[in-house]
Amino acid sequence: MSRLNFQLEKESTGSGARAARFQTLHGEVQTPLFMPVGTQATVKGQTIHTLKATGARILLANTYHLLLRPGPEVFRKVGGIHRFMNWDGPVLTDSGGFQIFSLPTSRRMNEDGARFQSYVDGEVHLLSPETSIGMQKAIGSDIMMVLDQCIPSTAPYAQAEAAMELTHRWAKRSLAARGDSPQALFGIVQGACHHALRKKSAEFLRELPFDGLAIGGLAVGETHAERSEFTGVVTEHLPRNLPRYLMGVGTPIDILEAVHRGVDMFDCIIPSQLAQRGTVFTSQGKLHFRRSVYKFSDEPLDPTCDCQACREHSRAYLHHLVKTDEQLGWHLLSIHNLAFYHRLMREMRASILQGGFLPFYERKRTELVRTDEVNPSVLPKKARIFQLPRLGDYEIHQGPTGFSSIRQLSSGEVMHSVNRPEEEANKLYVEQARLASRMIKTDTRGHELVVWDVGLGAASNAMAVIRCFEKELADHGSGALRSLRLVSFERDMDPLKLAASKAGYFPHVRHGAPESILTKGHWTHRSGGMHWELLHGDFLELFPHARPPDLIFYDPFSSKTDSLLWTRETFARIFQACAPKPVELYTYSAATAARVALLSAGFFVGEGVGTGPKATTTIAFTTADSAAKHPLTPRLLTADWLARWRRSSSKIPASIPPEARFKFEQSIEMHPQFLARSSCP
Numbered sequence: 071m072s073r074l075n076f077q078l079e080k081e082s083t084g085s086g087a088r089a090a091r092f093q094t095l096h097g098e099v100q101t102p103l104f105m106p107v108g109t110q111a112t113v114k115g116q117t118i119h120t121l122k123a124t125g126a127r128i129l130l131a132n133t134y135h136l137l138l139r140p141g142p143e144v145f146r147k148v149g150g151i152h153r154f155m156n157w158d159g160p161v162l163t164d165s166g167g168f169q170i171f172s173l174p175t176s177r178r179m180n181e182d183g184a185r186f187q188s189y190v191d192g193e194v195h196l197l198s199p200e201t202s203i204g205m206q207k208a209i210g211s212d213i214m215m216v217l218d219q220c221i222p223s224t225a226p227y228a229q230a231e232a233a234m235e236l237t238h239r240w241a242k243r244s245l246a247a248r249g250d251s252p253q254a255l256f257g258i259v260q261g262a263c264h265h266a267l268r269k270k271s272a273e274f275l276r277e278l279p280f281d282g283l284a285i286g287g288l289a290v291g292e293t294h295a296e297r298s299e300f301t302g303v304v305t306e307h308l309p310r311n312l313p314r315y316l317m318g319v320g321t322p323i324d325i326l327e328a329v330h331r332g333v334d335m336f337d338c339i340i341p342s343q344l345a346q347r348g349t350v351f352t353s354q355g356k357l358h359f360r361r362s363v364y365k366f367s368d369e370p371l372d373p374t375c376d377c378q379a380c381r382e383h384s385r386a387y388l389h390h391l392v393k394t395d396e397q398l399g400w401h402l403l404s405i406h407n408l409a410f411y412h413r414l415m416r417e418m419r420a421s422i423l424q425g426g427f428l429p430f431y432e433r434k435r436t437e438l439v440r441t442d443e444v445n446p447s448v449l450p451k452k453a454r455i456f457q458l459p460r461l462g463d464y465e466i467h468q469g470p471t472g473f474s475s476i477r478q479l480s481s482g483e484v485m486h487s488v489n490r491p492e493e494e495a496n497k498l499y500v501e502q503a504r505l506a507s508r509m510i511k512t513d514t515r516g517h518e519l520v521v522w523d524v525g526l527g528a529a530s531n532a533m534a535v536i537r538c539f540e541k542e543l544a545d546h547g548s549g550a551l552r553s554l555r556l557v558s559f560e561r562d563m564d565p566l567k568l569a570a571s572k573a574g575y576f577p578h579v580r581h582g583a584p585e586s587i588l589t590k591g592h593w594t595h596r597s598g599g600m601h602w603e604l605l606h607g608d609f610l611e612l613f614p615h616a617r618p619p620d621l622i623f624y625d626p627f628s629s630k631t632d633s634l635l636w637t638r639e640t641f642a643r644i645f646q647a648c649a650p651k652p653v654e655l656y657t658y659s660a661a662t663a664a665r666v667a668l669l670s671a672g673f674f675v676g677e678g679v680g681t682g683p684k685a686t687t688t689i690a691f692t693t694a695d696s697a698a699k700h701p702l703t704p705r706l707l708t709a710d711w712l713a714r715w716r717r718s719s720s721k722i723p724a725s726i727p728p729e730a731r732f733k734f735e736q737s738i739e740m741h742p743q744f745l746a747r748s749s750c751p
């Protein structure tokens with residue numbers, strides 16, 4: 071018989087969302103519910119009164135920290151955590167496992183449990199199923215958690231299976247250790263990101279007399295899509311008549327998605343943690359209070375919120391507190407974030423009970439990923455959604471660090487997969503090419519500066535060029551600037567159309583220019599100083615008719631999808647179209663194959679700045695002179711690179727027929743770039 075008397079009140083149709091209530095030793099709670107994290111028997115910066123005012127009903131406390139300090143004796147002496155912190159509502163304690171297994175060192179683990187050294191006094195402790203339950207009994211929580219072995223959600227099958235089996239054996243020992251205590255006990259489903267293991271774990275644990283079941287081992291390394299997927303996989307195999315708890319999750323959108331998949335309970339440090347950084351969730355999206363747009367704002371933080379921060383203070387005051395790192399700022403923003411979470415939980419519950427969860431979910435999942443729309447930031451927002459918009463062969467892709475890019479469905483390739491597109495555009499192209507200083511007139515005529523943007527994509531590079539122009543225009547005035555012509559080559563406009571239709575995910579396209587390119591194929595800055603044109607079609611056919619460039623931002627898809635654009639023949643044609651003009655070509659690729667193709671085509675080739683996981687990228691010059699004048703010249707490929715090339719498996723491109731191989735090799739070996747260097751001691 072469950073100790074919680076769990077009562078399912080309503081299950082949604084068309085969604086896994088459900089509303090329920092259950093009884094703890096300290097009163098009834100209603101689900102879906104959120105538990106603020108009280109690591110050290112305190113939710114950071116809050117009193118029990120402010121906590122209650124935000125709507126908190128049940129708290130989470132960390133067994134690991136409380137075991138080390140103040141220790142079980144204190145709890146036994148004062149009569150448990152409720153009296154200790156004067157909290158009369160329910161408390162859930164974790165087992166301490168998560169913290170132990172997050173310790174990089176100083177732990178030894180076996181079947182019995184884990185031995186670790188205290189960070190407080192150096193003493194060695196054993197955390198076993200029995201000692202963990204013993205500590206949780208001393209704390210006197212209403213809901214205890216079994217000790218489980220936490221591993222990264224990305225762990226391979228064999229490792230995940232071993233950890234799951236151990237967790238199952240520990241689950242039985244935890245139940246035995248609980249004995250006839252009136253405290254409830256939850257089992258924890260493990261199995262990392264392996265369907266078979268998750269199913270097996272849920273089916274094993276549901277046969278044991280637990281009062282609830284938790285989903286562990288998520289929010290530790292997997293993508294958001296995986297988290298949602300595995301949450302759904304597990305809840306499918308959990309019994310209907312027990313509470314379901316997704317441990318350590320998450321942001322408001324994460325919680326909404328998990329409720330949709332049938333989860334009842336959540337805990338997370340995010341509301342307080344983000345408040346500490348000055349970030350709040352509001353009805354207008356996420357706001358960053360360090361931004362000076364709020365400096366003079368007399369409005370409340372969120373006009374639809376009735377928390378203390380919103381009722382009593384202006385945005386200007388809160389911004390000031392955040393800027394001066396005052397504790398009160400953190401305190402007030404935490405109050406607001408907690409109130410936001412608890413309100414979201416209540417609204418979800420109400421919509422479930424009224425049979426309207428699905429429309430609520432559809433509306434909220436777009437609302438919750440917004441950032442301040444009244445004061446849009448040029449920084450990309452950290453949007454998180456799960457069914458991503460598509461157009462043609464493309465869909466919006468959410469990177470692991472939260473920014474949006476475009477994925478080609480047929481190839482699976484992602485444009486700018488690891489770096490924020492705007493950052494990469496600036497770092498690789500605009501800054502390396504010293505675009506800003508090139509715009510400045512050096513003589514009275516100031517001939518036109520032509521930039522080729524090969525592979526328009528979602529216009530990240532093009533918009534970086536435009537922003538750079540607009541900045542220089544603002545700084546120097548139009549009289550000081552050369553006129554700028556940006557020529558974008560693209561055969562498929564769907565990525566830009568998709569980005570422009572979902573500008574919420576792609577703040578860089580919030581500008582009149584992309585719209586004009588999409589509708590008219592060209593755009594001219596109102597100053598007349600910059601012209602942007604689209605050459606729509608195949609680059610290889612179009613570029614001979616384009617105005618010869620000064621700079622080429624060479625950013626087509628990879629050699630896998632656009633192999634023709636990376637051959638010696640193509641680069642030779644580009645070289646001929648440019649010569650004898652000094653032209654610089656910048657590209658993200660650092661592949662040996664791309665570099666030899668460029669060298670063989672006649673370019674002088676150097677290393678460009680690294681970006682993300684790439685240590686280097688590539689810059690190619692049509693003349694030795696322009697290479698010599700570039701500030702990065704010392705990094706022109708040297709004899710060392712040549713020696714590595716000789717050993718490389720991509721020494722000769724596959725497209726070179728056997729009879730031409732020797733000639734090709736000679737074109738590299740005898741390249742003036744290497745000859746010039748070896749002849750200078």
Ligand SMILES: [Zn+2]
Nearest residue numbers: 375377380406
């Ligand atoms: Zn508020």
